[in-house]
Every structure is written in structure tokens, then in C-alpha cells.
Amino acid sequence: MKPIYKQTYDVAVIGGGVSGCAAAVAAAGAGATTIVVEQSGYLGGTLTNCGVGPMMTFHAGERQVVQGFMGMLVERLKSSGNSPGHVPDTKQYTPTITPFNAEALKLLLDQALEEAGAQVLLHTFLGGAEVGGDRIKGALVCNKDGLNTISAKIFVDATGDGDLAFWAGAPMDKGRPEDGECQPMSLMMKYCNVDTGVLKKYILEHPQEFPHLEGKEELISQDIPMDVEGFQKEMAEAKALGLMSIARENILMFATDRQGEYILNTTRIIGHDPADAESLSDAERVGRRQCAELDRLVRSRIPGFENAILEFTGPSVGARSSRQLRGIQTLAASDILDEKRDNAIAYSGYPIDIHNPKGEGTMTAFLQKKGGWYGIPFHIMTCLEFANLLVTGRCASATFEAQAAMRVTPTAGAMGQAAGIGAALAASGEVDVRKLDPNAVRVLLKAQGAYIE
Numbered sequence: 001m002k003p004i005y006k007q008t009y010d011v012a013v014i015g016g017g018v019s020g021c022a023a024a025v026a027a028a029g030a031g032a033t034t035i036v037v038e039q040s041g042y043l044g045g046t047l048t049n050c051g052v053g054p055m056m057t058f059h060a061g062e063r064q065v066v067q068g069f070m071g072m073l074v075e076r077l078k079s080s081g082n083s084p085g086h087v088p089d090t091k092q093y094t095p096t097i098t099p100f101n102a103e104a105l106k107l108l109l110d111q112a113l114e115e116a117g118a119q120v121l122l123h124t125f126l127g128g129a130e131v132g133g134d135r136i137k138g139a140l141v142c143n144k145d146g147l148n149t150i151s152a153k154i155f156v157d158a159t160g161d162g163d164l165a166f167w168a169g170a171p172m173d174k175g176r177p178e179d180g181e182c183q184p185m186s187l188m189m190k191y192c193n194v195d196t197g198v199l200k201k202y203i204l205e206h207p208q209e210f211p212h213l214e215g216k217e218e219l220i221s222q223d224i225p226m227d228v229e230g231f232q233k234e235m236a237e238a239k240a241l242g243l244m245s246i247a248r249e250n251i252l253m254f255a256t257d258r259q260g261e262y263i264l265n266t267t268r269i270i271g272h273d274p275a276d277a278e279s280l281s282d283a284e285r286v287g288r289r290q291c292a293e294l295d296r297l298v299r300s301r302i303p304g305f306e307n308a309i310l311e312f313t314g315p316s317v318g319a320r321s322s323r324q325l326r327g328i329q330t331l332a333a334s335d336i337l338d339e340k341r342d343n344a345i346a347y348s349g350y351p352i353d354i355h356n357p358k359g360e361g362t363m364t365a366f367l368q369k370k371g372g373w374y375g376i377p378f379h380i381m382t383c384l385e386f387a388n389l390l391v392t393g394r395c396a397s398a399t400f401e402a403q404a405a406m407r408v409t410p411t412a413g414a415m416g417q418a419a420g421i422g423a424a425l426a427a428s429g430e431v432d433v434r435k436l437d438p439n440a441v442r443v444l445l446k447a448q449g450a451y452i453e
């Protein structure tokens with residue numbers, strides 16, 4: 001048997017998205033022997049595996065409320081020429097967006113984990129949990145070594161879907177309370193060779209077609225990666241001709257850090273369950289069909305896309321929401337809108353942003369105060385049932401509405417850093433995570449450069 005399956009780690013992190021990477025680096029940085037298990041061949045989660053971008057947002061008004069591990073990543077992306085850093089959001093949906101190069105991110109995450117001394121096991125899928133009383137004893141994994149168990153004192157579930165918590169038997173919720181429907185999944189599309197000059201000229205000459213950009217002409221004219229939401233007429237006409245099945249009324253696109261490269265976040269796979277194998281599998285097929293329809297539309301109708309090349313879809317379909325832990329604390333919409341920040345271990349200024357689970361339309365609830373921000377409590381990552389489980393990232397305990405705000409990558413990463421510190425503290429003192437004092441976590445977060453009020 002290989003050493004990885006023989007030893008007991010202080011901390012095992014399942015899932016290598018931004019929340020898992022942040023957790024592993026923070027835990028290893030706090031002295032814990034740490035392993036990360038990831039099903040893909042690279043780290044980064046949706047940012048590398050689903051073509052998601054830009055990261056948004058690190059800011060609340062002028063204030064940068066996400067720093068620490070995520071801030072370090074952006075600095076490294078920037079200094080290596082793989083991100084312009086935080087730039088104004090042309091739509092002003094959020095104060096800033098942070099475009100980046102996903103290939104560079106893969107490499108930077110490899111380096112960050114290596115520097116921290118955390119072990120990474122890629123191509124390894126979690127398929128179950130060994131439980132004894134109120135403790136998880138092992139994570140059952142499958143990879144080229146066959147079926148094995150990873151043992152640890154503390155487990156961090158950073159799978160996005162709460163797979164470990166679910167297999168261990170922790171209480172979970174899924175979707176809206178009224179019908180269990182999750183936000184729609186999307187298969188992203190990445191284009192290169194888009195003529196930004198032509199696209200911008202069209203937008204500036206047809207402001208009535210871009211209500212989200214009204215009054216932002218000065219920002220659009222700047223030489224910064226822009227995001228665009230519009231082309232409603234083109235979508236409606238394609239639908240009327242039976243050429244478009246996407247349940248979305250317009251096209252949403254984001255420029256990346258590269259000249260002429262755009263991410264289209266427009267497909268909408270409704271009525272599917274990201275935590276059901278058959279449904280997830282079908283979501284990929286539906287997403288690809290929608291991408292093919294959209295590809296025909298954008299290359300024939302959208303100015304600037306005449307010679308655009310579809311680089312790739314996905315690679316995998318992305319899930320905005322699925323299972324949520326039912327935690328000791330649960331983040332609610334009112335906590336967000338009332339800007340609660342007591343003893344927080346992470347912060348965000350991102351609004352509640354719900355893509356309609358049933359069809360067209362997106363509901364946004366902005367914070368009442370422009371530039372306001374709210375806190376993420378530590379104990380939305382713990383549950384009453386387990387002494388050694390932390391659930392971080394988009395599957396931590398939150399209502400359907402609140403999850404639609406805290407799910408974005410800067411916040412998920414900031415939360416992950418706190419989970420890693422909490423896990424290291426619990427492992428070193430043989431402490432029950434349910435009894436961890438958020439203030440002890442906050443002290444170490446501050447020492448690691450995170451933004452803490």
C-alpha cells in the first residue's frame with residue numbers, strides 16, 4: 001500500500017477549487033500535514049474546469065474586502081502578465097471584476113500548494129465516507145490505485161456539492177425550499193479572435209440595445225476588458241425561427257485578459273440536478289447542443305464575432321448551486337442585505353444573483369447601501385453532527401438566496417482560507433470544530449494577510 005493511504009494526515013481537503021486550494025495552503029501554512037484530493041487533472045475548480053471568469057468581486061465600493069490567499073493569487077497572475085488585476089466592471093454590476101488567464105492559474109495553484117508543502121492527489125474521486133460516531137474516519141477514494149481510504153484528523157469538504165458531507169450523512173438541503181430546484185447549470189464558451197473594436201463601436205452606436213450599459217459609455221471606451229449583456233433582439237429572433245432553445249433572454253459575455261478573447265456565460269441548463277449522476281451527464285449533452293445554437297448565432301449576427309473562433313466549451317458544465325450543508329449557523333438573505341459582519345471570517349460585496357431555475361430572467365438584490373459589504377460566519381462551515389468536518393465554498397450552510405451571493409470565487413476562496421486555519425487549529429489541539437472560536441481563526445487569518453475588520 002502506498003504511504004498516502006497508510007498515514008493519517010492532520011487535514012484532508014476534498015476538492016481542489018479555489019476554496020479547497022485556499023484551505024490546503026492555509027492549513028499547511030499553519031503547520032498541518034495536509035493533502036488535497038481532486039477529481040480533475042488540475043486545480044482551480046470552476047475557474048479552470050468550467051471556463052468561469054472573471055473572478056468577481058474582491059471589492060465593496062472602493063474597499064478591497066477579499067485579500068489573503070485570493071489576493072496573493074491575483075498579484076501573482078498580474079506580475080506574471082496573466083491578469084490586468086482588478087478593473088472597473090463596465091456594467092457596474094459589481095465595482096470591479098478580475099479577468100485572468102486560466103492556464104496560468106493552473107500553474108500558479110500547483111506552485112502555491114507545493115510552496116505550502118501540501119500534498120496534491122489529482123485524478124482522484126471521492127465516492128464515500130467512513131464514519132464512526134461523530135467523526136469522519138476516512139474519505140473513500142477511487143483512482144488509478146483502485147479503491148482506497150484517505151485518513152485524517154480533520155476533513156474539509158470543498159467539493160462544491162458537499163459530496164463528503166453528504167456521504168458521511170450530514171444534513172443537507174438542495175435547491176429552493178418550495179420545489180428543490182437549483183439555479184441552472186451553464187456550459188461556458190470561450191472565443192478568441194473577436195474584434196473588440198467592432199463590438200465596442202456597435203455598442204456605443206446602439207445604446208438602446210444595451211440597457212445594462214446605459215450611462216457607462218466612458219467605461220466602455222476605456223481600454224479595459226469589458227463585460228456586455230445585450231443582443232436581446234438577436235436572441236428573440238433566433239427563438240422565433242426555432243433556432244435557439246436557451247432559456248435566457250440575452251447574451252452575457254466577459255472579455256478575458258487576452259486581446260479578442262471572450263467568455264460567453266449564456267447557456268442555461270434548467271431542470272437538471274448537478275448532484276445526480278444521470279442528470280449531470282445529460283446536462284453536458286444539453287449544454288453542448290445549446291453551445292452549437294449559440295455559436296451559429298454569434299458568428300452570423302454579433303458584430304465583432306464574424307471571424308471569431310470557438311476555442312472550447314466547458315471543459316465541464318458548471319453548477320451554480322446544488323447541495324448545501326445544514327450548519328450550526330446558516331447565512332440568510334437578511335444577513336447580507338443588513339450587512340451583518342460580527343466575528344466574520346470572510347467578507348463580500350457581491351449581491352444576491354439568482355439565475356431563474358425555471359427559465360428566462362435573473363433576479364438581483366443589491367445591498368441597500370452602495371459599496372456595502374457583509375460577513376461570512378465561521379460556523380456556516382460546521383454542523384452539529386460532526387466533530388471533524390468543515391464544509392467550505394459554495395456548499396457551506398446558506399439559504400438558497402444567500403448562497404446566490406456568497407458562491408462567487410473571491411468569497412469562496414476567502415472562506416476556504418478560514419476553513420484551512422480552523423482545520424489546522426482543530427487538528428493541533430485535538431479540538432472539536434464545533435467548539436472552535438471564530439476569533440482564534442480571525443487572529444491567524446490576519447497573520448496570513450486576509451482582510452479582517
Ligand SMILES: Cc1cc2nc3c(=O)[nH]c(=O)nc-3n(C[C@H](O)[C@H](O)[C@H](O)COP(=O)(O)OP(=O)(O)OC[C@H]3O[C@@H](n4cnc5c(N)ncnc54)[C@H](O)[C@@H]3O)c2cc1C
Nearest residue numbers: 015017018019039045046056126160186318319393394409
Ligand atoms: C456557470 C457559472 C458561472 C459563474 N460565474 C462566475 C463569475 O463570473 N465570477 C465568479 O467569481 N464566480 C462565478 N461563478 C461561481 C464560482 O465559479 C463558484 O461558485 C466557485 O468557484 C466556488 O468555488 P468552490 O471552490 O466552492 O467550488 P468549485 O470551484 O466547484 O470546486 C470544487 C472542486 O471539487 C472537485 N470535486 C467535486 N466533487 C468531487 C469529488 N467527489 N471528488 C473529488 N473532487 C471533487 C471539483 O472537480 C472542483 O475542482 C460561476 C459559477 C458557474 C457555475
